[in-house]
Amino acid sequence: MRWHLLVSAGAFAVLANGAFAADLALPTLKAPPPPPAFTWTGCYVGVHAGGDFGQSKWTEPGDFYGFAAAVSMNTAGAIGGGQAGCNYQLNDNFVVGAEAEIWGSALEGSTSVSGAASSSAQFKTWSHAAGDVALRAGYAIDRTLIFGKVGLAEAQYDYALNFTNAPIPNYTASATHTGLLLGLGVEYALDMHWSLKGEYDYINYGSKSATLNSAHGAPLFATFENEENVLKVGANYRF
Secondary structure, eight states, X not given: OHHHHHHHHHHHHHHHHHHHHHHTOOOOOOOOOOOOOOOOOEEEEEEEEEEXXXXXXXXXXXXXXXXXXXXXXXXXXXXXXXXXXEXXXXXXXXXXXXXXXXXXXXXXXXXXXXXXXXXXXXXXXEEXXXXXXXXXXXXXXXXXXXXXXXXXXXXXXXXXXXXXXXXOOOEEEEEEEEEEEEEEEEEEESSSSEEEEEEEEEEEEEEEEEEEBOSSSOOEEEEEEEEEEEEEEEEEEEO
């Protein structure tokens, strides 16, 4: 009888321990959700820097007191500024957007023309501020975006005409030029927020008439043509 009681008690203990162990079983662990898919959709702000290389051409009906019917000069200088814009990635890999930029510039150039009796005329062009608004369209390969842009650019240009060894006063002029911008670039996203880009822009400001003024002479009515080639790198923060 005692033997049966011992066997029954042991069986009961085994069953009780098994049920308790089942109650203490660890819950099933679920895999973490996958990270959100990368997209270029969103707005951003950023900065850029680079170089600007172009050409400036002057013409004037009076041939600048006979020194030259027209003059051309190369222009060059560093630039630095900022941009802001928005992108929208379509269901496929195409990305469209708009962007505005503003930058400061050290763009300048000059040329001299010699005249009679050691006289000369120096023509100087420079620009210290510019900006643009443009539409962008591109194709995304995961985190790499290849894009083109088209828009309008505006720049403030200044001009100076100085004579040496000639009884002619010096002249200055200032004008705001607006023209067509065409650009190509590549942008790479480091993560969901930060990206780096490289870009080339061609800007043609066409021709614009402006008055060269002097404190001691009659004004000169000249026409100015400017174009620029801008190479720049930049960084954007998307939010």
